[in-house]
Amino acid sequence: xxxxxxxxxxxxxxxxxxxxxxxxxxxxxxxxxxxxxxxxxxxxxxxxxxxxxxxxxxxxxxxxxxxxxxxxxxxxxxxxxxxxxxxxxxxxxxxxxxxxxxxxxxxxxxxxxxxxxxxxxxxxxxxxxxxxxxxxxxxxxxxxxxxxxxxxxxxxxxxxxxxxxxxxxxxxxxxxxxxxxxxxxxxxxxxxxxxxxxxxxxxxxxxxxxxxxxxxxxxxxxxxxxxxxxxxxxxxxxxxxxxxxxxxxxxxxxxxxxxxxxxxxxxxxxxxxxxxxxxxxxxxxxxxxxxxxxxxxxxxxxxxxxxxxxxxxxxxxxxxxxxxxxxxxxx
Amino acid sequence: xxxxxxxxxxxxxxxxxxxxxxxxxxxxxxxxxxxxxxxxxxxxxxxxxxxxxxxxxxxxxxxxxxxxxxxxxxxxxxxxxxxxxxxxxxxxxxxxxxxxxxxxxxxxxxxxxxxxxxxxxxxxxxxxxxxxxxxxxxxxxxxxxxxxxxxxxxxxxxxxxxxxxxxxxxxxxxxxxxxxxxxxxxxxxxxxxxxxxxxxxxxxxxxxxxxxxxxxxxxxxxxxxxxxxxxxxxxxxxxxxxxxxxxxxxxxxxxxxxxxxxxxxxxxxxxxxxxxxxxxxxxxxxxxxxxxxxxxxxxxxxxxxxxxxxxxxxxxxxxxxxxxxxxxxxx
Numbered sequence: 001x002x003x004x005x006x007x008x009x010x011x012x013x014x015x016x017x018x019x020x021x022x023x024x025x026x027x028x029x030x031x032x033x034x035x036x037x038x039x040x041x042x043x044x045x046x047x048x049x050x051x052x053x054x055x056x057x058x059x060x061x062x063x064x065x066x067x068x069x070x071x072x073x074x075x076x077x078x079x080x081x082x083x084x085x086x087x088x089x090x091x092x093x094x095x096x097x098x099x100x101x102x103x104x105x106x107x108x109x110x111x112x113x114x115x116x117x118x119x120x121x122x123x124x125x126x127x128x129x130x131x132x133x134x135x136x137x138x139x140x141x142x143x144x145x146x147x148x149x150x151x152x153x154x155x156x157x158x159x160x161x162x163x164x165x166x167x168x169x170x171x172x173x174x175x176x177x178x179x180x181x182x183x184x185x186x187x188x189x190x191x192x193x194x195x196x197x198x199x200x201x202x203x204x205x206x207x208x209x210x211x212x213x214x215x216x217x218x219x220x221x222x223x224x225x226x227x228x229x230x231x232x233x234x235x236x237x238x239x240x241x242x243x244x245x246x247x248x249x250x251x252x253x254x255x256x257x258x259x260x261x262x263x264x265x266x267x268x269x270x271x272x273x274x275x276x277x278x279x280x281x282x283x284x285x286x287x288x289x290x291x292x293x294x295x296x297x298x299x300x301x302x303x304x305x306x307x308x309x310x311x312x313x314x315x316x317x318x319x320x321x322x323x324x325x326x327x328x329x330x331x
Numbered sequence: 332x333x334x335x336x337x338x339x340x341x342x343x344x345x346x347x348x349x350x351x352x353x354x355x356x357x358x359x360x361x362x363x364x365x366x367x368x369x370x371x372x373x374x375x376x377x378x379x380x381x382x383x384x385x386x387x388x389x390x391x392x393x394x395x396x397x398x399x400x401x402x403x404x405x406x407x408x409x410x411x412x413x414x415x416x417x418x419x420x421x422x423x424x425x426x427x428x429x430x431x432x433x434x435x436x437x438x439x440x441x442x443x444x445x446x447x448x449x450x451x452x453x454x455x456x457x458x459x460x461x462x463x464x465x466x467x468x469x470x471x472x473x474x475x476x477x478x479x480x481x482x483x484x485x486x487x488x489x490x491x492x493x494x495x496x497x498x499x500x501x502x503x504x505x506x507x508x509x510x511x512x513x514x515x516x517x518x519x520x521x522x523x524x525x526x527x528x529x530x531x532x533x534x535x536x537x538x539x540x541x542x543x544x545x546x547x548x549x550x551x552x553x554x555x556x557x558x559x560x561x562x563x564x565x566x567x568x569x570x571x572x573x574x575x576x577x578x579x580x581x582x583x584x585x586x587x588x589x590x591x592x593x594x595x596x597x598x599x600x601x602x603x604x605x606x607x608x609x610x611x612x613x614x615x616x617x618x619x620x621x622x623x624x625x626x627x628x629x630x631x632x633x634x635x636x637x638x639x640x641x642x643x644x645x646x647x648x649x650x651x652x653x654x655x656x657x658x659x660x661x662x
Binding site (some may be wrong): 002005007015017021022054106115192206230231261262263264265267271274276289296298299331 | 334336337338342343345346348349350351352353354385386388389393426522523539559562563565566588592593594595596597598599600601602603604605606607608617621622624627629630632633634645646656659660662
């Protein structure tokens with residue numbers, strides 16, 4: 001196991017200690033497993049809280065900050081955070097205007113966020129939830145009822161976070177979060193597996209000449225295992241699957257070309273070039289584009305393509321200032 | 332070869348096409364292999380130009396933008412750019428106030444930048460050069476006379492870039508670039524090798540239980556091949572080597588914990604936590620910190636630690652606004 005870690009059981013707490021050392025803008029509790037904006041709670045502002053299994057960094061812990069999340073609850077690797085932890089993040093973030101839970105659609109996350117929301121409401125905090133299910137590859141898998149939440153989570157957190165920063169009320173922030181989810185689709189491809197530290201063995205095996213199309217971010221099975229192909233073919237498979245689900249012709253899109261953790265940026269840019277060319281050929285316009293490892297699966301090689309069909313309002317909110325460890329722009 | 336590429340010979344041009352699609356703020360020539368700020372030349376501003384072998388992305392092509400580089404010349408993978416290419420970048424960037432070449436200390440780069448500088452001066456462009464040689468691990472290797480340039484290149488480009496943006500003159504920008512280089516030291520550790528696309532085989536072989544201390548960013552040999560060790564031991568080896576070269580006690584440091592391309596962010600944060608703790612124990616203060624894959628070696632697993640002993644002026648310039656694909660902050 002070629003990993004830069006100490007004890008496998010300590011990876012989440014050890015990473016949170018590093019996050020704390022690097023980012024004074026965050027209040028990090030490595031033992032309680034919460035990451036909160038240092039200036040939280042912000043009175044009168046709707047708070048966004050998310051979380052999920054660790055191993056997908058920078059999601060979610062690197063998305064905490066002005067214009068995005070108010071708090072995150074990182075679980076063990078590829079394991080949902082527990083309700084008490086989500087509750088602690090929710091209470092720390094609440095500024096009296098209610099809290100939006102952004103929940104990836106996995107059975108464990110959905111259940112634990114629901115329990116935490118009930119506990120928070122008992123303490124007088126209003127909670128709404130949006131479930132993100134952007135992955136077109138697989139429906140009703142081992143960890144999910146319905147589709148999985150993957151790269152679209154970043155879009156939901158950024159855009160809804162911008163709206164909350166502007167002072168919108170909870171119901172409106174939740175509506176826009178759902179709108180982003182509805183307009184967003186993803187498809188991932190793995191060139192290699194990854195190894196959960198406490199397991200010590202790869203989650204699955206791929207032959208030297210195999211790739212897996214439609215992979216999930218925990219190494220869940222995809223649609224199809226196939227022979228290695230050039231970047232152009234991989235991108236075509238991903239965008240063809242997305243386009244079959246929601247036609248992209250005529251759309252102005254926000255494009256995320258996301259590295260899965262073990263694929264270098266050079267290759268992500270190669271995939272981006274192919275994706276931009278595919279979209280152009282199919283009558284869509286890339287209005288905004290983000291390239292990098294944002295929603296990862298430990299050291300898995302591969303990429304995910306996520307596309308959101310923009311509206312002028314969503315574009316405006318995407319462009320709004322954000323100041324987190326992983327995304328920073330604007331004034 | 333598990334790579335997300337098309338033809339191995341096309342990786343640089345294909346990646347540049349993706350860079351162009353993603354970043355309208357850049358003027359990219361995928362065939363001529365130059366990346367220039369879209370608003371270049373900036374009349375009266377000293378221009379910073381860098382370049383080197385590709386495969387280290389986002390360095391340098393992702394460092395082009397306001398407050399950092401005006402242009403970059405990416406060579407073939409792990410191969411110096413040719414003089415004509417550096418000349419084209421230099422002429423495109425020059426705003427009449429002269430050009431600073433930031434050159435990593437490898438024999439090929441030093442030679443080709445020198446030839447390009449002579450050609451540019453024949454065309455009436457004043458050129459100064461700073462050679463970056465921050466790597467303490469190895470002196471006089473296969474590709475170098477003296478020490479290698481690695482993570483410190485980012486610091487030189489960011490800090491000198493900020494000074495140029497403020498309107499400082501060429502001699503002053505060059506002096507500060509040299510000051511940053513003198514105050515900066517790096518040490519890298521590889522947990523795996525990497526494969527140059529046109530070669531198709533790993534550059535070196537590491538056993539499942541081996542790591543290489545003091546690795547170069549092209550897979551050049553390091554100081555020592557040793558048994559796998561925990562993150563705390565790896566960081567201790569790196570910082571002990573740096574501290575032996577320039578004592579860190581009492582220093583306020585800028586710390587870069589740099590992923591080499593195949594190591595996920597979670598592990599980089601674990602290394603960051605260990606580095607911050609090591610520095611605290613040894614009487615140094617982490618004044619600024621950056622974590623992420625910024626100076627990579629394709630899909631190599633491992634990390635590099637880079638430390639710059641700050642002054643108030645260097646801190647101010649580090650904090651100054653920057654707006655590039657890979658680094659963005661400030662107003």
